[in-house]
Amino acid sequence: xxxxxxxxxxxxxxxxxxxxxxxxxxxxxxxxxxxxxxxxxxxxxxxxxxxxxxxxxxxxxxxxxxxxxxxxxxxxxxxxxxxxxxxxxxxxxxxxxxxxxxxxxxxxxxxxxxxxxxxxxxxxxxxxxxxxxxxxxxxxxxxxxxxxxxxxxxxxxxxxxxxxxxxxxxxxxxxxxxxxxxxxxxxxxxxxxxxxxxxxxxxxxxxxxxxxxxxxxxxxxxxxxxxxxxxxxxxxxxxxxxxxxxxxxxxxxxxxxxxxxxxxxxxxxxxxxxxxxxxxxxxxxxxxxxxxxxxxxxxxxxxxxxxxxxxxxxxxxxxxxxxxxxxxxxxxxxxxxxxxxxxxxxxxxxxxxxxxxxxxxxxxxxxxxxxxxxxxxxxxxxxxxxxxxxxxxxxxxxxxxxxxxxxxxxxxxxxxxxxxxxxxxxxxxxxxxxxxxxxxxxxxxxxxxxxxxx
Numbered sequence: 001x002x003x004x005x006x007x008x009x010x011x012x013x014x015x016x017x018x019x020x021x022x023x024x025x026x027x028x029x030x031x032x033x034x035x036x037x038x039x040x041x042x043x044x045x046x047x048x049x050x051x052x053x054x055x056x057x058x059x060x061x062x063x064x065x066x067x068x069x070x071x072x073x074x075x076x077x078x079x080x081x082x083x084x085x086x087x088x089x090x091x092x093x094x095x096x097x098x099x100x101x102x103x104x105x106x107x108x109x110x111x112x113x114x115x116x117x118x119x120x121x122x123x124x125x126x127x128x129x130x131x132x133x134x135x136x137x138x139x140x141x142x143x144x145x146x147x148x149x150x151x152x153x154x155x156x157x158x159x160x161x162x163x164x165x166x167x168x169x170x171x172x173x174x175x176x177x178x179x180x181x182x183x184x185x186x187x188x189x190x191x192x193x194x195x196x197x198x199x200x201x202x203x204x205x206x207x208x209x210x211x212x213x214x215x216x217x218x219x220x221x222x223x224x225x226x227x228x229x230x231x232x233x234x235x236x237x238x239x240x241x242x243x244x245x246x247x248x249x250x251x252x253x254x255x256x257x258x259x260x261x262x263x264x265x266x267x268x269x270x271x272x273x274x275x276x277x278x279x280x281x282x283x284x285x286x287x288x289x290x291x292x293x294x295x296x297x298x299x300x301x302x303x304x305x306x307x308x309x310x311x312x313x314x315x316x317x318x319x320x321x322x323x324x325x326x327x328x329x330x331x332x333x334x335x336x337x338x339x340x341x342x343x344x345x346x347x348x349x350x351x352x353x354x355x356x357x358x359x360x361x362x363x364x365x366x367x368x369x370x371x372x373x374x375x376x377x378x379x380x381x382x383x384x385x386x387x388x389x390x391x392x393x394x395x396x397x398x399x400x401x402x403x404x405x406x407x408x409x410x411x412x413x414x415x416x417x418x419x420x421x422x423x424x425x426x427x428x429x430x431x432x433x434x435x436x437x438x439x440x441x442x443x444x445x446x447x448x449x450x451x452x453x454x
Contacts, residue, residue: 012060013040015132016090018139018266021309022130025054029193029306042079053081059091066098069115073106076113087115094119138264141186141218141312145241147234148337149182149249149316156180156252159340160320160331163347167371169386170364178322178331181255184244184314186218186262187226189235190272194280196304198296205286206298211308212276218312220262223271229341230334234315237336244314258314265310273305317343325369326391327351352376352390367391367405378403381413398428 007015013030020043021028028043041056057072069089076087089095089103095117103115118126126132131140150156157180161172191213198206215231217224226234249256263271281299288294318340319332332344349356350373363377364370368391380387381402392403393410397417404410417425 007060009058009060012092013058014266014270015139016056016058017041018269019126019130019132020056021307022139022265023126027193027306027308030303050084052084052086053079054086054088055079056088056090059089059093061091062093063096064089064091064093064099065096066102069095069099069102069117072115073111073113076115085113087113088118089115090118090123092120092123138266141188141261141263141265141268143186143261143312143314144244145312146184146244146314147237147316147335148240148242149184149318149335150252151338153338157320159318159333159335160322160347163331163345164322166348166358166362168361168363169366176323178320180253180318180320181257182249182253182335183257183259183317183319185259185317187215187234187313187315188218188261188265188268189213189215189231189238189309189311189313190268191308192272192276193306193308194276194300194304195306196300198284198298200286200288200294200296202286202288205296206282206284208280208298208300208304210280212279214272216268216272218261218263218268219259223263223268227341230315233334233336233339233341234313237339238311238313240337241313253318261312265312268310269307272307272310273302276300276305277302319344322347327369327371329371347371350376352388365391380405380409382409398425400429402428 017028017030020041025043025045028041030041040058043054043056045052045054055072055076057068057075059068072087072089076085079085089099095103100117103117106114123132123134127134131142132138133140151158155161157178160178161175164170164172164175191211194208194210194212196208197204213231213235215226215234217226225231244258246256246258277300281297283295283297285293285295316335317332318335319330322329322331328346330344330346331342333340333342345356345358348358348360348362349371350360350362351370352372353376355373355375361374362371363374363386365372365377365386365388367380367387370376370388370390372388372390376389377386378389378392379385380392381404383405387403387405389403392405393407394401394403395410395414396402397413402413404413417428420428
């Protein structure tokens with residue numbers, strides 16, 4: 001059977017490690033490759049509450065005979081594990097009759113270390129189940145689960161409405177319906193263990209016993225580790241996924257897009273192992289028996305790093321754009337039901353400067369639709385409503401700049417101002433008018449001069 005022919009024996013072991021991890025076995029890792037003691041992959045399973053070790057012999061060959069099965073049986077007996085143990089032999093080829101008879105006899109005699117045989121035909125069935133490409137040994141990522149793109153308990157526009165609540169002078173009821181689009185972006189959550197001890201003649205100088213969990217953006221291109229807040233969003237909601245039904249979501253969102261996973265599961269595993277090897281490599285300083293100080297670089301072997309799980313899921317990226325008069329306000333976030341991580345908040349941002357962030361105060365300008373910071377928001381003289389400096393028409397009265405919605409408002413105030421008594425004109429600059437009588441007189445004189453009276 002021409003399957004996996006291009007793989008070396010070690011590469012075949014890599015594939016089998018991935019296969020069993022996808023089948024749900026726990027703590028799947030490869031044995032040391034320095035010496036073949038009859039166990040290539042080691043893993044565990046829990047049956048009726050009892051944890052059992054499984055020692056797997058991988059044979060990338062045409063025929064497997066009885067001696068291989070016997071050798072594995074001996075290796076199981078000597079394997080250090082506090083609990084029941086069993087074995088498997090996995091091959092791309094077939095088993096001889098004596099090999100099958102030996103394994104059957106262990107089963108029939110209730111041997112404490114039974115052995116299961118998996119041949120090439122069995123691998124075909126497993127391949128269909130876990131999307132294994134038998135011809136290149138890669139496991140494609142097939143995923144139809146996503147984190148919830150919105151909270152089903154509220155309207156899909158709830159995040160935008162919540163963001164606008166902080167904006168002065170605008171009511172949620174007055175907001176137009178935003179344009180909503182969701183992009184389902186692939187991510188993988190990886191859990192890996194690194195366990196190794198570094199010794200010299202003076203004893204142990206460094207030890208690594210670490211479990212690492214991280215989330216990786218898994219679209220095309222080089223994998224990218226997600227930020228901590230995004231990783232937390234994913235890992236805390238992996239138990240609350242829903243089917244990725246694009247037909248259903250098109251009834252909620254204006255646009256729906258689904259991205260594909262960029263690499264295979266095997267490639268993500270290899271990338272994670274390389275990354276953890278670099279991460280855990282360190283230089284240790286120690287004193288030898290001769291009182292001489294030494295520096296030693298402690299780099300874990302690839303076999304010291306065991307990827308425990310690779311969980312694939314889609315992470316919804318929701319972008320909602322609200323069009324108000326002359327301006328567009330985007331609000332973009334990763335969603336997981338009621339939880340979210342904001343990527344872009346164009347609502348809490350002044351349209352006239354770089355001021356942004358939810359800690360500031362922002363006011364809506366009904367004249368042009370701008371949202372502006374305190375430095376760019378004034379009070380319109382006639383309507384006593386907010387107006388931004390970007391759209392306001394200005395003119396100086398009583399030595400003070402006044403702001404108007406448009407030329408029509410400005411002209412109306414000019415007429416009103418012309419009819420005002422002098423003391424009312426002076427009050428158009430309240431700050432100076434309230435300071436002192438002298439200041440008031442100066443303002444009045446200034447008005448008279450400007451008006452051509454004196």
